[in-house]
Amino acid sequence: MTEIRVLTDESQYRAHSTLFRRAMHWGLPTDEQWSVVLPSYEPGRVLAAFEGDEMVGTTQSFGGTMVVPGGAVVPHAAVSRVGVRPDYTRRGVLSALMREQLSTLAEPVATLRASEGRIYGRFGYGMAGRVRFLRIDARKAVIPGSPTGQVRMVDPDTSDKLLPELHAEFGQDRPGQISRWPGWWARALDRKTEAENRVMIVHSGSDGDDGYVCYKVSEDKDFKHYMEVQDFAWANAHAWRDLWIYLTRLDLIDEINVDAALDDPLHWLFEDPRVVSTKDVYDQIWLRLVDVPRMLAARTYGSADPVVIEVRDTLLPANDGCYRVSPDGAERVEAQPDITIPADLLGAVYLGDTRFSDLAAAKRIEGSRFDEADALFAGSVAPLCSTFF
Numbered sequence: 001m002t003e004i005r006v007l008t009d010e011s012q013y014r015a016h017s018t019l020f021r022r023a024m025h026w027g028l029p030t031d032e033q034w035s036v037v038l039p040s041y042e043p044g045r046v047l048a049a050f051e052g053d054e055m056v057g058t059t060q061s062f063g064g065t066m067v068v069p070g071g072a073v074v075p076h077a078a079v080s081r082v083g084v085r086p087d088y089t090r091r092g093v094l095s096a097l098m099r100e101q102l103s104t105l106a107e108p109v110a111t112l113r114a115s116e117g118r119i120y121g122r123f124g125y126g127m128a129g130r131v132r133f134l135r136i137d138a139r140k141a142v143i144p145g146s147p148t149g150q151v152r153m154v155d156p157d158t159s160d161k162l163l164p165e166l167h168a169e170f171g172q173d174r175p176g177q178i179s180r181w182p183g184w185w186a187r188a189l190d191r192k193t194e195a196e197n198r199v200m201i202v203h204s205g206s207d208g209d210d211g212y213v214c215y216k217v218s219e220d221k222d223f224k225h226y227m228e229v230q231d232f233a234w235a236n237a238h239a240w241r242d243l244w245i246y247l248t249r250l251d252l253i254d255e256i257n258v259d260a261a262l263d264d265p266l267h268w269l270f271e272d273p274r275v276v277s278t279k280d281v282y283d284q285i286w287l288r289l290v291d292v293p294r295m296l297a298a299r300t301y302g303s304a305d306p307v308v309i310e311v312r313d314t315l316l317p318a319n320d321g322c323y324r325v326s327p328d329g330a331e332r333v334e335a336q337p338d339i340t341i342p343a344d345l346l347g348a349v350y351l352g353d354t355r356f357s358d359l360a361a362a363k364r365i366e367g368s369r370f371d372e373a374d375a376l377f378a379g380s381v382a383p384l385c386s387t388f389f
């Protein structure tokens with residue numbers, strides 16, 4: 001019999017971490033590394049599955065907020081560290097953990113990153129946001145013109161305080177962006193990353209600091225230099241362009257690698273747009289609407305005739321029912337549905353990354369009036385979550 005418990009003390013957190021890392025086939029942290037990971041264990045949010053006294057499965061979540069289409073900010077749970085001990089898999093341990101976590105979350109929406117695409121749909125998570133992995137040929141990358149503001153390199157003491165403030169101010173620019181928790185920053189700003197040659201650059205324009213970028217550079221045996229952009233946020237197009245001017249005019253760099261939103265206009269900065277190539281597109285945000293009425297009411301909608309959507313949610317039946325969605329908002333109704341959709345696919349369309357008509361073409365949903373539903377749910381920008389957890 002699998003029992004789910006909420007963990008509360010430090011030694012249990014370490015066992016939780018060990019189990020999760022073993023499930024992922026990762027090595028274990030040293031005591032020094034563990035001291036950096038520990039602050040990310042938030043009391044009350046760390047769950048473990050037990051068979052008798054044996055811990056056999058893990059999950060946890062980080063509390064914060066998420067931006068929804070239209071710009072409203074809602075409470076959000078970032079679900080992470082999901083693992084089952086390799087000798088206990090396929091016996092329902094994950095299912096028990098997911099059921100308990102979803103039924104006890106205080107937030108109306110949860111997201112996670114999925115290690116494999118077939119795991120989370122059954123728990124109501126849908127693939128809701130994708131990201132492009134871009135490569136820039138830095139030797140050929142020419143951005144015409146001069147920067148309009150200033151850039152400066154900041155030391156770790158400065159960035160410890162400044163980066164969280166700047167990210168809170170302008171890192172919430174798209175649907176899907178989430179706030180960062182203290183434990184996230186503790187790891188991101190860990191002094192040991194100095195050994196990884198991490199560089200932090202802040203941009204300031206006429207109104208003060210309005211952008212930052214963090215990157216590191218590695219070198220291969222042929223003296224080729226590769227830059228990995230790790231964190232990048234900006235408040236306006238001047239800061240965005242100036243920071244790219246800085247990055248592409250750095251000496252020695254051959255190639256820049258960066259994750260960007262599907263609709264990021266980066267290639268238009270360059271004289272030759274082909275210096276930017278898309279190396280991969282991968283799924284990033286898996287989204288679960290925990291409280292469907294609240295989440296449908298939280299976002300805005302495009303212009304189209306109203307559509308009645310019937311939601312079917314086997315895991316959280318309180319969400320079952322019909323919702324009338326119109327440019328004025330969404331409300332629960334007793335009416336004949338135009339479209340019937342399961343919870344995971346409602347998650348997939350929620351941020352605007354996926355269209356109802358595509359799901360209908362793939363025979364994943366049934367009904368009519370898909371074009372109207374597409375127009376209502378379409379976002380003006382593609383979703384993105386630039387916070388990895």
Ligand SMILES: CC(C)(COP(=O)(O)OP(=O)(O)OC[C@H]1O[C@@H](n2cnc3c(N)ncnc32)[C@H](O)[C@@H]1OP(=O)(O)O)[C@@H](O)C(=O)NCCC(=O)NCCS
Binds near residue numbers: 023084116
């Ligand atoms: C993925 C993982 C958590 C699943 O745990 P589990 O306890 O075996 O899952 P359950 O027994 O509750 O399985 C529930 C259902 O999901 C299916 N399932 C579970 N993992 C799956 C996978 N990786 N691929 C496809 N289906 C999977 C099971 O077959 C089962 O299907 P059924 O209900 O039709 O019988 C576990 O295998 C694991 O720890 N994997 C390595 C670490 C990892 O990938 N973690 C996820 C990080 S995002």
